[in-house]
Structure formats: structure tokens, C-alpha cells
Amino acid sequence: KNEVEQSPQNLTAQEGEFITINCSYSVGISALHWLQQHPGGGIVSLFMLSSGKKKHGRLIATINIQEKHSSLHITASHPRDSAVYICAVSKPYNTDKLIFGTGTRLQVFP
Amino acid sequence: EAGVAQSPRYKIIEKRQSVAFWCNPISGHATLYWYQQILGQGPKLLIQFQNNGVVDDSQLPKDRFSAERLKGVDSTLKIQPAKLEDSAVYLCASSPGSWELSGNTIYFGEGSWLTVV
Numbered sequence: 699k700n701e702v703e704q705s706p707q708n709l710t711a712q713e714g715e716f717i718t719i720n721c722s723y724s725v726g727i728s729a730l731h732w733l734q735q736h737p738g739g740g741i742v743s744l745f746m747l748s749s750g751k752k753k754h755g756r757l758i759a760t761i762n763i764q765e766k767h768s769s770l771h772i773t774a775s776h777p778r779d780s781a782v783y784i785c786a787v788s789k790p791y792n793t794d795k796l797i798f799g800t801g802t803r804l805q806v807f808p
Numbered sequence: 809e810a811g812v813a814q815s816p817r818y819k820i821i822e823k824r825q826s827v828a829f830w831c832n833p834i835s836g837h838a839t840l841y842w843y844q845q846i847l848g849q850g851p852k853l854l855i856q857f858q859n860n861g862v863v864d865d866s867q868l869p870k871d872r873f874s875a876e877r878l879k880g881v882d883s884t885l886k887i888q889p890a891k892l893e894d895s896a897v898y899l900c901a902s903s904p905g906s907w908e909l910s911g912n913t914i915y916f917g918e919g920s921w922l923t924v925v
Contacts, residue, residue, distance in 0.1 A: 702850075731914070740812075740918035741851075741899065784850055795864060796914065798850030 701725050704785050704799040711806050717772040719802045721785030724766065731796065732759050732770045733784040741784065744770070775806045810834065812917035814900050820923045826888035829920045833882070833902030837915075839863075842875055842885050843899040845919070851899055857883065890924045897921050 843851035
């Protein structure tokens with residue numbers, strides 16, 4: 699079983715819909731990262747969380763440390779949001795090393 | 809601020825040939841990582857450098873993969889000989905390496921796409 703699990707694996711949505719991607723982890727962490735990977739492109743860091751909630755534009759990330767769960771929300775989704783969203787965690791005492799989930803492939807249709 | 813630079817972006821080689829990828833991290837970043845990402849999977853750490861020393865290479869297939877960061881700045885990842893299953897994106901990333909300095913944000917390059925035929 700992977701230490702970091704994401705759901706769903708694939709997600710399609712109509713433009714304007716509210717989207718939620720979930721991440722669960724089974725290890726102690728120092729931080730959780732949400733990353734975005736576009737086809738043919740590199741990976742962009744969206745958020746790094748150790749508690750609570752962060753918001754950037756239409757993106758919101760939350761984390762519940764007790765439940766070992768995080769969610770990434772996209773409000774008013776747009777076709778340009780189509781990408782793979784990856785959850786990754788860093789462990790205590792080796793905060794440089796990331797453990798990745800397998801990603802959620804999001805397609806937003808106009 | 810310049811990002812993490814990687815080259816080449818794309819490479820197609822035959823099995824048993826060799827290939828080398830280059831990475832220049834963000835200036836001043838002490839930590840450099842090489843990840844392998846096979847299609848449909850999350851990235852897998854191959855090797856992590858702190859300055860010019862290796863911190864973690866436990867998942868590097870050392871019979872065919874090698875990496876160096878001789879001066880603690882840019883790095884090269886080599887595969888020799890390549891196998892079909894090495895087809896993947898090779899991502900380089902860097903971070904300041906200090907939780908206190910940056911909250912440990914990691915910056916990724918655009919990746920080097922390898923196809924082994």
C-alpha cells in the first residue's frame with residue numbers, strides 16, 4: 699500500500715464546476731505539498747501545508763493532521779486547470795525528501 | 809529568478825545505448841534531486857544531493873545509473889546501458905535545503921523525456 703494515496707485517479711468536469719481532489723497519507727509528516735503537472739511540462743508547487751488551510755486565487759488547500767487527510771479544491775474550474783495534480787508529503791527529520799502520490803488527472807471541458 | 813534548468817528536453821535512444829541528462833538548480837540551492845517519473849505514476853526519487861554529497865541514493869539502480877554533482881552546483885545523471893523500462897521523464901528539482909530558510913519549498917525543472925526503443 700502506498701504511503702500517499704490520492705482519489706480520484708481521473709476526474710472530468712464541466713467548466714465552472716467546483717472540484718475536490720483528496721489525499722490521504724499513512725505516515726507522520728512535517729508538511730504536505732500539492733503540485734501541478736501540465737502535459738509536457740514540469741511540476742509547479744501550488745501549496746505547502748503543515749496545518750489548516752491556504753488559498754491562492756481559485757485554489758484552496760486544506761489539511762487535517764489528526765485524520766491524515768488533505769483536500770485540494772478548485773472553484774469555478776476552467777479548461778486551463780486541466781493537468782495532473784500530485785500530492786506529496788515530507789517526513790520529519792528528512793524534510794527534503796518527498797513521497798509522492800500517483801496523481802489525479804483532471805480534465806475540464808468548456 | 810531563474811528556475812531549474814534541464815537539458816536535453818527530449819531524447820530517443822536505442823536500448824543498450826547511453827544517455828546523459830544535465831541539471832542546473834536555482835542559484836544558492838544546496839539540495840538537488842533527480843526523480844524518475846514513469847507515465848501514469850508519481851515521481852520516484854533516484855538520488856538526493858546536499859551540496860556535493862549524496863544524501864539518499866537507495867532507489868538508484870546503480871548497475872546502470874550514475875549521478876554526480878562534483879562542485880555542488882549543477883549535476884549530471886547518466887544511464888548506461890539503457891533498457892526499455894527506463895523510458896520516463898527525468899525530473900530535476902532543487903531546494904534551499906533548510907526548513908527554516910524557505911519552509912522547504914521544492915522547485916522542479918521541466919523534465920527530460922527519455923524514450924528507449
